[in-house]
Amino acid sequence: MQRIVVLAGGIGGARFLRGLRSAVPDAEITVVGNTGDDIHLFGLKVCPDLDTVMYTLGGGIHEEQGWGRAEETFVVKEELAAYGVGPEWFGLGDRDFATHIVRTQMISAGYPLSAVTEALCARWQPGVRLLPMTDDRVETHVLIDDPDAEGGADGKAARKAVHFQEYWVRLRASVDAHAVVPVGADSAKPAPGVLEAVAEADTVLFPPSNPVVSIGTILAVPGIREAIADAGVPVVGLSPIVGDAPVRGMADKVLAAVGVETSAAAVAAHYGSGLLDGWLVDTVDAGTVAAVEEAGIRCRAVPLLMRDEQATAEMARQALELAEEVRA
Amino acid sequence: MQRIVVLAGGIGGARFLRGLRSAVPDAEITVVGNTGDDIHLFGLKVCPDLDTVMYTLGGGIHEEQGWGRAEETFVVKEELAAYGVGPEWFGLGDRDFATHIVRTQMISAGYPLSAVTEALCARWQPGVRLLPMTDDRVETHVLIDDPDAEGGADGKAARKAVHFQEYWVRLRASVDAHAVVPVGADSAKPAPGVLEAVAEADTVLFPPSNPVVSIGTILAVPGIREAIADAGVPVVGLSPIVGDAPVRGMADKVLAAVGVETSAAAVAAHYGSGLLDGWLVDTVDAGTVAAVEEAGIRCRAVPLLMRDEQATAEMARQALELAEEVRA
Numbered sequence: 001m002q003r004i005v006v007l008a009g010g011i012g013g014a015r016f017l018r019g020l021r022s023a024v025p026d027a028e029i030t031v032v033g034n035t036g037d038d039i040h041l042f043g044l045k046v047c048p049d050l051d052t053v054m055y056t057l058g059g060g061i062h063e064e065q066g067w068g069r070a071e072e073t074f075v076v077k078e079e080l081a082a083y084g085v086g087p088e089w090f091g092l093g094d095r096d097f098a099t100h101i102v103r104t105q106m107i108s109a110g111y112p113l114s115a116v117t118e119a120l121c122a123r124w125q126p127g128v129r130l131l132p133m134t135d136d137r138v139e140t141h142v143l144i145d146d147p148d149a150e151g152g153a154d155g156k157a158a159r160k161a162v163h164f165q166e167y168w169v170r171l172r173a174s175v176d177a178h179a180v181v182p183v184g185a186d187s188a189k190p191a192p193g194v195l196e197a198v199a200e201a202d203t204v205l206f207p208p209s210n211p212v213v214s215i216g217t218i219l220a221v222p223g224i225r226e227a228i229a230d231a232g233v234p235v236v237g238l239s240p241i242v243g244d245a246p247v248r249g250m251a252d253k254v255l256a257a258v259g260v261e262t263s264a265a266a267v268a269a270h271y272g273s274g275l276l277d278g279w280l281v282d283t284v285d286a287g288t289v290a291a292v293e294e295a296g297i298r299c300r301a302v303p304l305l306m307r308d309e310q311a312t313a314e315m316a317r318q319a320l321e322l323a324e325e326v327r328a
Numbered sequence: 329m330q331r332i333v334v335l336a337g338g339i340g341g342a343r344f345l346r347g348l349r350s351a352v353p354d355a356e357i358t359v360v361g362n363t364g365d366d367i368h369l370f371g372l373k374v375c376p377d378l379d380t381v382m383y384t385l386g387g388g389i390h391e392e393q394g395w396g397r398a399e400e401t402f403v404v405k406e407e408l409a410a411y412g413v414g415p416e417w418f419g420l421g422d423r424d425f426a427t428h429i430v431r432t433q434m435i436s437a438g439y440p441l442s443a444v445t446e447a448l449c450a451r452w453q454p455g456v457r458l459l460p461m462t463d464d465r466v467e468t469h470v471l472i473d474d475p476d477a478e479g480g481a482d483g484k485a486a487r488k489a490v491h492f493q494e495y496w497v498r499l500r501a502s503v504d505a506h507a508v509v510p511v512g513a514d515s516a517k518p519a520p521g522v523l524e525a526v527a528e529a530d531t532v533l534f535p536p537s538n539p540v541v542s543i544g545t546i547l548a549v550p551g552i553r554e555a556i557a558d559a560g561v562p563v564v565g566l567s568p569i570v571g572d573a574p575v576r577g578m579a580d581k582v583l584a585a586v587g588v589e590t591s592a593a594a595v596a597a598h599y600g601s602g603l604l605d606g607w608l609v610d611t612v613d614a615g616t617v618a619a620v621e622e623a624g625i626r627c628r629a630v631p632l633l634m635r636d637e638q639a640t641a642e643m644a645r646q647a648l649e650l651a652e653e654v655r656a
Contacts, residue, residue, distance in 0.1 A: 042429050042430070042433055043429065043432055043433035043436050044429070073401065073403050073422070075401050075403065075422035075423060075426075076404060076422050076423075076425050076426045076429070077426075079422070079423050079425075079426030079427070080426045080429065080430065082426075082451060083426065083427075083430050083447075083448065083451050084450075084451070085430050085433075094401070094403035094404050094407070094422050095403060095404075095407050097404050097407075097425070097429075098403075098404045098405075098407030098408045098410075098411065099407070099411075101370050101371065101372070101404070101408065101425075102370070102408065102411050102413050104371055105370055105371035105413075108371050109371075119411075120411065122412075123410060123411050123412070
């Protein structure tokens with residue numbers, strides 16, 4: 001049986017996984033999920049990326065939106081607002097609240113996030129093994145200009161760090177990101193099962209998730225990048241950039257923060273040939289294939305728009321084919 | 329300005345307070361609320377009696393039911409059940425959940441329950457000052473026969489203690505209560521403002537709340553009973569028993585546990601003339617007035633059914649009149 005490890009962020013990762021599961025229904029898929037975007041809201045632990053994967057694969061996702069629950073209601077949130085308790089910019093629905101209540105109750109009772117995630121998945125039956133990248137607390141912060149601060153003596157504006165969700169959801173990445181810092185990652189340990197899954201994998205895939213705040217954060221947990229690089233199996237990624245723009249989201253903003261150009265080739269170079277063996281770019285980027293291959297990464301141009309599950313399954317098949325080419 | 333202190337449980341206390349507020353709109357009313365029925369559910373701190381008072385006086389109560397919110401929905405609860413997380417026997421609605429989420433978040437941040445209750449009341453504007461009896465944890469337990477245990481060597485069934493809510497809501501007081509224990513009351517301190525309010529009161533009222541698990545629990549917090557007895561102001565109660573049955577609830581079960589007969593006169597005697605100066609019984613219990621008065625408690629028979637706010641306001645006026653009679 002084929003064993004595949006996938007590093008996943010939220011919407012892009014989740015949709016890719018649905019295609020992958022459909023392409024290779026018999027494969028044993030382990031998902032290492034980003035938890036750097038986790039946030040405490042109203043005293044509850046919210047894990048947006050893990051939940052997006054869980055809901056998407058478990059059939060509970062709001063399809064059009066890509067995150068949150070289908071047939072969602074917002075009574076609790078309205079009541080919290082009536083108490084003057086926010087933030088209001090984060091859209092927690094009633095169904096979603098239940099997930100966070102269960103999670104927080106289990107965390108308070110002493111269960112690590114990995115055990116909690118397994119318990120939640122017992123309901124959703126996502127058809128993959130979903131592991132958080134770590135049981136430790138990692139919080140991605142984004143450094144922005146502080147709109148409230150006076151310019152310093154050197155004429156530069158003062159800066160402040162905001163939680164990734166505040167940057168992404170509240171500010172909608174409308175201001176420049178000067179740096180992206182996965183606070184706590186230095187001392188985080190991979191969650192139980194992560195390194196073992198990588199060591200036993202036949203193939204490692206990077207879906208078209210955000211290379212900085214999703215896959216980059218997972219790789220920032222000491223041991224994970226090394227385990228993938230040393231696993232001796234094909235590591236194949238799919239570009240989240242098509243043409244000169246992210247397929248979805250605002251990845252260009254956080255790519256700029258780490259000095260990476262918004263192009264499929266630049267993202268491949270950012271991962272590097274020491275980590276990445278194969279790279280899929282969209283057909284519109286066929287012109288960059290040669291440059292990526294010159295950098296030591298096998299590259300192919302195929303349609304990369306996840307229009308539906310069938311198109312996404314085809315992308316997954318292409319990624320696995322490229323992995324076989326690398327292996328041979 | 330007239331200062332009135334009222335010890336209150338849930339539904340009966342809350343409805344009486346609405347009548348009192350209507351009878352003496354200019355009075356300064358301080359409510360000392362029972363917290364012995366507080367319970368932690370889903371990791372959240374739930375204060376049923378405080379909330380019933382707050383919702384009833386703030387216009388948010390489910391009128392027919394007497395507890396919980398009007399126009400309530402139950403999405404979170406259904407989702408929790410889908411995760412296999414209970415208990416299902418406690419009816420927490422979505423609107424109600426928001427209250428418990430705010431409260432739990434504030435408690436976790438270090439605020440005492442009294443400060444949290446004040447913050448919640450800033451929204452509800454109940455028109456009274458609502459204080460929990462204590463900021464410390466007190467939990468009323470009820471001793472029942474353990475249905476799962478074998479009989480002991482002496483032929484007596486083994487007993488077990490259950491949380492008051494489990495006895496009242498899940499078991500609906502369908503089994504005998506052998507004892508009612510306000511666990512933690514011994515070492516609890518009255519919440520800030522409670523003893524001061526009693527010391528400054530012109531009148532203290534006991535509404536037709538449960539004399540054991542509501543008012544009895546408040547009086548079990550060291551200092552409160554003494555402060556009331558020593559305040560030197562009229563203390564007047566209204567019987568929760570009409571004829572030989574509780575007006576609502578299952579008070580007879582917990583009265584039996586403390587060896588008190590289910591009658592208006594017996595409840596007055598249970599409070600005792602050392603604490604109680606005046607006692608209102610229903611007109612159907614007019615025959616017991618003489619016996620109560622012989623025991624040193626001034627007594628009057630008036631209609632005691634809280635059919636509507638007007639009838640309840642009239643009860644409150646009668647109680648205050650009796651207080652004036654005592655004072656004179």
